[in-house]
Amino acid sequence: MNQGKSILTIGQYEWRRALARKKVALLITFTILVEFLPFAVLTLLPLPSFLEEVSGMMWFIGALTPHFFFLQFVALLIGSGSTAEEYGQGTADIILSKPISKMSYLIGKFLGGMTLFSFIALLTTVLAILLATFTFGAQSNLEFAPTLYLSLIFSTLVFFSLGFVMGEVFRSPTIAYLIASSIYITSFILGPFLVFANSLTGDPFYLDINRALPTWSVQNFPIIMSQELFLGSETLPFIASSGPVVGGTLIEAFIGILVYSSIGIVISFLRFLRTDVTKKSID
Secondary structure (H helix, E strand, O other): OOHHHHHHHHHHHHHHHHHHOOHHHHHHHHHHHHHHHHHHHHHHOOOOHHHHOOHHHHHHHHHHHHHHOHHHHHHHHHHHHHOHHHHHHOOHHHHHOOOOOHHHHHHHHHHHHHHHHHHHHHHHHHHHHHHHHHHHOOOOOHHHHHHHHHHHHHHOHHHHHHHHHHHHHHOOHHHHHHHHHHHHHHHHHHHHHHHHHHHHHOOOHHHHHHHHOHHHHHHHHHHHHHHHHOOOOOOOHHHHOOOOOOOOOHHHHHHHHHHHHHHHHHHHHHHHHHOOOOOOOOO
């Protein structure tokens, strides 16, 4: 079996495995709830004036908001279980007993997991557009929705890779998810404290540390890209000034995503290729 076909086979297997374990159904259910509930609440309450000004861009807010928290945990969940679950079930060595190389197996697992996440992210984007249109009427700048979607996928590589490497290192989906989630939450909480420290002291060093956090690049890449493409500060002041952006540029966010993602991917592949696949998970 050639490498390309092997990778495709493993990717398809990853989807079948997720469907069999009802992971996809659960993720879709939570995704619908995460998108539907805020719009449902907005239909029941008086709309704040600042939201009335951007009612035609509510699709953007609806698509972007889950990215800051919900979608990162989805990426961590999928990534941490991708290989670790196979070790716990003892199926990794069975699969590799077939004419499939370790490299093809791991690439297929990584791409299969990322396509699964991409589907969930696509669902949030489509739901945001539909719900915003139904709730607030015709939406504007929808031609940029594909660009926003791709920026969400690219930026989430950081924490998908983190979950993936933790799953490979600890070979236990539970331990991998808990450790990876703890890293994400720590970075998520630390950022605002560093910004606050800067506001108190005026020392730009705190902002430099903030930009070095993985969450800064992940959260701000889609926002900065959107600001540069179609969010005019004069016509959409609320959106253009919202979000966790504190200094920094698109290229800085891009490099941060590449660096953190590459670290996770390289460590995963080196460990997998150099260790015994039949080694069971950590209890």
